[in-house]
Amino acid sequence: MTETRLRTWTHSAGYVLATVFIASLAGQNLRYGFYDLFYLASGMAILTTAGLIYTIINRRHQLASPGHLIILSGLNSGLVAALITMDGPGISHWAMPLLVLNLLILPLRQGVGLSVLLLVPLAVTLFLKHPASEALTITTGLLILLTVTGLYTWHYGHMAQSAEDLAITDPVTGAHNARFLDETLQKEISRAIATGHPLSVIHLGLDYADEARDLHGEDAIQAVFRDMTQHLFGVIRAGDTLYTLDDSEFFLVLPFTPEEGVRVIAERIRRNIAEHQWPVLGTATVSLGCTTRGSGDTRTDTLRKRARQALEETRKRGADSAWFSPGETIEA
């Protein structure tokens, strides 16, 4: 199930349950003749129903639906106004479904912010109108509910983020993985086409990787790759992205970088790596295949293939070198 669909379901379920709860409150108050509370509950039930309709209409855009903040602000401020002006029994309990809805539907910070804005006037009103022990019990209960729901929402968000990070990160090097490369490169190609800015890529391979693996073992080579990744992060500029392709190869996507630029950065990386002292290996060298997007390059595989060919070309000429493979020149 996609994140958007999951949110549509949970938002809908939240609004439906809140509507049922508030509508039953409205029914009870009508039965006992508390007309003010009946009108209040009916107004709130109309807003939660509006929230449900809004969720269904916006089902494809649940990750960015500003309307929920407006609906929930209306619900929260309605209850605060009622708390201050009315004196109905147990009205503070109505805050419970609202606290849960705030945190279930809004982004965590907005949800907590809105809930605190509801809780503070509620607590003040309770202490002014009711015996201190009763006010303290209700306020503590609501605070516990807010804390537990907030922690749960934070935990879910954290787990979802970790799962997303795991899906796009190479477990050995900590750089992005090959799966994420195609996704990012396609986006960068589209951006370069739309803006007319140059885009370059580098396919980078450690020289004599197989020999080093045979000599020092897999664990030692993996440690070198972790180090090399950190080193490369220190050489490239913000906006450039680094990917691990397999045990001995990296790929760099360099937005806003023309042919002259990719030659400069490739030479800088080559020299940096050759001059560094690496654990286990001592010295190490890399070969770099570079290319810049040409007019016909609209797909990731064309750029990746040309960069790989450039890497093979430079390797034919010996280790510790870089080769640039030109695409069709973009007309100015």
Ligand SMILES: Nc1nc2c(ncn2[C@@H]2O[C@H](COP(=O)(O)OP(=O)(O)OP(=O)(O)O)[C@@H](O)[C@H]2O)c(=O)[nH]1
């Ligand atoms: N993408 C990318 N390009 C680089 C990097 N370093 C150098 N370049 C390219 O090489 C060109 C010349 O770089 P430098 O010799 O550092 O000169 P510079 O004028 O200080 O570079 P910038 O101020 O970064 O434009 C830059 O304009 C970039 O196109 C890098 O880390 N990443």
